[in-house]
Amino acid sequence: MRDVRVAGAGLTAFGHVPERTSRDLFAEASIAAFEDSGVPREDVEALLYGNFMGELSEHQGHHGPLMAEAAGVQAPATRYESACASSGTAVRDAVMRIRNGEADVVLVGGAERMTNLGTAGATEALAIAADDLWEVRAGMTFPGAYALMAQAYFSEYGGGHEDLAHVAVKNHENALSNEKAQYQSAIEVDDVLEAPPVSEPLGLYDSCPISDGAAAVVLVSDEYAAERDLDAPVSISGTGQGGDRMALHDREFLARSPAAREAGEEAYADAGIDADDVDVAEVHDCFTIAEVLAIEALDVAPIGEGISAARDGRTTADGDTPVNLSGGLKAKGHPVGATGASQIAELSALLAGDHPNSEFVADATTGVAHNAGGTVASATVHVLEVDR
Amino acid sequence: MSDDETEVQDAGFDEWLDAAEADAAYALECPDGHGSLPPRRVCPDCGATDLEETSLPDAGEIETFTVTHVPTPAFEEDAPYATAIARFGPVRLTGQVVGVDLEDVETGLEVELEITVSETTGERVLGFGPV
Numbered sequence: 001m002r003d004v005r006v007a008g009a010g011l012t013a014f015g016h017v018p019e020r021t022s023r024d025l026f027a028e029a030s031i032a033a034f035e036d037s038g039v040p041r042e043d044v045e046a047l048l049y050g051n052f053m054g055e056l057s058e059h060q061g062h063h064g065p066l067m068a069e070a071a072g073v074q075a076p077a078t079r080y081e082s083a084c085a086s087s088g089t090a091v092r093d094a095v096m097r098i099r100n101g102e103a104d105v106v107l108v109g110g111a112e113r114m115t116n117l118g119t120a121g122a123t124e125a126l127a128i129a130a131d132d133l134w135e136v137r138a139g140m141t142f143p144g145a146y147a148l149m150a151q152a153y154f155s156e157y158g159g160g161h162e163d164l165a166h167v168a169v170k171n172h173e174n175a176l177s178n179e180k181a182q183y184q185s186a187i188e189v190d191d192v193l194e195a196p197p198v199s200e201p202l203g204l205y206d207s208c209p210i211s212d213g214a215a216a217v218v219l220v221s222d223e224y225a226a227e228r229d230l231d232a233p234v235s236i237s238g239t240g241q242g243g244d245r246m247a248l249h250d251r252e253f254l255a256r257s258p259a260a261r262e263a264g265e266e267a268y269a270d271a272g273i274d275a276d277d278v279d280v281a282e283v284h285d286c287f288t289i290a291e292v293l294a295i296e297a298l299d300v301a302p303i304g305e306g307i308s309a310a311r312d313g314r315t316t317a318d319g320d321t322p323v324n325l326s327g328g329l330k331a332k333g334h335p336v337g338a339t340g341a342s343q344i345a346e347l348s349a350l351l352a353g354d355h356p357n358s359e360f361v362a363d364a365t366t367g368v369a370h371n372a373g374g375t376v377a378s379a380t381v382h383v384l385e386v387d388r
Numbered sequence: 389m390s391d392d393e394t395e396v397q398d399a400g401f402d403e404w405l406d407a408a409e410a411d412a413a414y415a416l417e418c419p420d421g422h423g424s425l426p427p428r429r430v431c432p433d434c435g436a437t438d439l440e441e442t443s444l445p446d447a448g449e450i451e452t453f454t455v456t457h458v459p460t461p462a463f464e465e466d467a468p469y470a471t472a473i474a475r476f477g478p479v480r481l482t483g484q485v486v487g488v489d490l491e492d493v494e495t496g497l498e499v500e501l502e503i504t505v506s507e508t509t510g511e512r513v514l515g516f517g518p519v
Contacts, residue, residue, distance in 0.1 A: 124460040133401045134425060138482045138514045139456065139463045139506075144471050147454035148482075152473075155452065155495050199471075200455040245432065249473045249480035250424070254452055 003222035004098045005232040006384070007105075008037025009345035014213035014333030015182040018116035022051065022058060022337075023070040025214035026111040029338075030071035033107070033216035038230055044218075045103040047077035048094045050087025050110030051337035053125040057113045071216070073107055083129035084286065086110055087215065088340025088371030088380035092239045094219050095382070104224040111214035112335035122210045126336070129374040131247040143207055143287065145248055145375045147199035150289035152254035154201075159307035161201045164288035165192035166311040168205050168330055171285060174317060175327025177356035182209050182333030192288075206288040211333035215342035234348040238271025238383030240264060248375045260297035260370060263381040267368070271383035275299035278321060279364035280350060282343040284372040284379075285328040294370050295323060298381065317360040325350055325357040340371035340380060351386035363388075400427020405512050409503045414441040415479045423478025447519050448476035450497040455490050465508040474499055474516055487517040 010032025012025050026049070034041060047068045054060045064077035080090040087110030094108040114122050126142045127135075135145070154160055169189055175181035187205060195203040225232045242262030245251050252258070268274060281300055285291035292306040300321050301309045309315040315323035326332050326346035329339060347367045349355035361367075367384045397403075404426050407413055415423045416439040418431035423442070430437055453472035456463075463469065470485035470493045485493050486504050499516035506513050 119458065120461045120464070123458060124462070127460050133398060134514075135482050136460070137462075137511070138471060139459060139466065139469060139484050140471055140482055141456055141458065141460055143458065144454050144456045147456075148452045148471070148473055151454060151495070152452035196457070197455070198458045200457075202454075247482065249482045250432070254473065 001099050002101065004095045004236045005220050005222060005225045006234045006236065006344065006348040007039050007218040007220045007225060007230050007232045008033050009217045009348055010036060011180050011342055011345055012214045013180045014211045014335055016115045017212045020113065020212060022054065022111040022113045022214065023066055025113070025212060026067050026109065026216065027070040029109060029111070029214035029216040030107065033218050037218040038228070039105060039218050039220065041072050042074065043105045044073045044075045044107045046075050046097065046106050047071065047073055048080060048090040048106060048108045049077060050080045050090045050340060052081060052083055052086050052112060052129070053114065053336070056125045057117050071107060082378045083373035084284065084334070084336040085340055085371045085373030085378040085380055086337045089241065089378070091217070091340055091344055091382060092241055092380050095236050095239045098219060098221050104221045106219045107216060108219055109214065109216035109341045110337035112337040113212050114210045114335060115212050119210065134247050141199060143202055144199040146287040146289050147202045148248060149255055149293065149375065150201055153289060153292065153307065156255045157304035157307065161193060162189060163307045163311050164206055164292070165189040167285065167288040167291050168192045170310045170316050171324050171328040171330040174325050174357060175331035178327050178332060181327040181331055182211055183327070183331045202287055202289070208286045208329040208334040211335040213333060213335035213338050215338040215345055217341050217344050233387045234351050235385055236382055237385045238267040238273065240266030240270060240381045242266070242379045244377045246374070246377050256303070257293045257297045257372070257376040257379065259376050260294055260372060260379040260381065263379040264298045264370070267381040267383050271385070273366060273383060277366045278368050280325060280347070280361045280367045281321060281323045281370065282326060282347045282367070283323055283328070283370040284339070285324055285330045286334055288330070290372065291323065291328065293376070294372070298368060298370060317357060322360050325355070325360060343369040343371060344382060344384070347384050351384055405503055405514070408501050408514070413444045413501050415444055415477065416440070417442040417478060421478070425479055442478065444476045447498050447500055448474040448516070450474045450493070450495055450499060450516070451480065452495060453485065453493050462509050462511070463506055466506055472516055481514060483514040483516045486515045
């Protein structure tokens, strides 16, 4: 099997730019990715592109060829839609195409335009990742769904809103040095606890922002990287995907994410590593409780102990396993179709020593990226390793 | 939009709401006893295709809940409102908790199905009322 390497990556700043189209955002991210990689555009054999709500936010379907055009790539292009895991699934398929010899160079990424919808419009657009008949029509929103999980978690394992607040505080702290992050501002536990409620127990500061942004990553085969003498020390050595029932109420567990566990176990086995080998993680913290469920699903924390990991300093920048050194979705932002690819970009930079927070993982060899769709009815996990 | 189009219903779902309004709510059950919600032709647990309607118990129990302050536009005038997941026999359902103060909603609360309407749109909403 052929190794897959990250040749380069590019991100737009994530944030509030309602006037910018996703084609403009993705063009910017792809230009940065090509410059970073040293790979010529004409070598790209496919574009795999994640986007979730383009029909609603831009009246635009069929994003694949549009984004190939925006990136200046003469290659067949496909859009991946898996809610907030859209570009995570695109990355997974890009890895498999290179591994099985179908391609040596794949451009993978995603973009989302969201802030032009406003808060109510974006809340409605995000809600379509849930079961329309049985969840959305009962008034469930996405923050509401994660709030249902948070309340179930508190009932089953203990902990409370103050524990969750430490997750938000940590991720804001991590984003201070990330110039691409939507929020580069420190917050305190009291700020989280006193913020306006969105869906109790989750408040404004438990929730990621509504974001515009794009991410692009150039993935290449080991052979291609060697032939071109590319500076590409980070490989994607494991990939996994898990699935679960669409509606939260149809799941066996209300306070666990089996799809993420399945994806993680598959990715760990694929890379030949154990959870103990994970030095650093980028996980899908669309809400503070989501990070708790993610690190438990990935065995970074035991079941029932993820809630205290940030508070106890186990997942902070100077902890045993730093989680979301980029700032996470919470502070970096969450342009949903771009998020999975952006995690690969951030983690790759962290491991390669090219990230403002790389000092916290100077000896790290192994990182894991976790991207979730819906209330984790979809999940992808990727293992990244760096040559040291 | 013509009148005909506005009257289009969702087969399986609207019939279920009709049944629930007539106190005859049901789940689908496969020969192995897996419960699921309509519209459905295949058991999502085991793939069985011979599903039969089975009556839901009169009362269910709230397993988790939240009070939503930032709704979708379809519930703009309803907020704040409580949403809960409650178990009724072989299935769980997501619904709005009605007929009780928001601060009195809790895990373990015994509820019955109560089809209510959105104050914003007038559309029917699956609800839970205290027993």
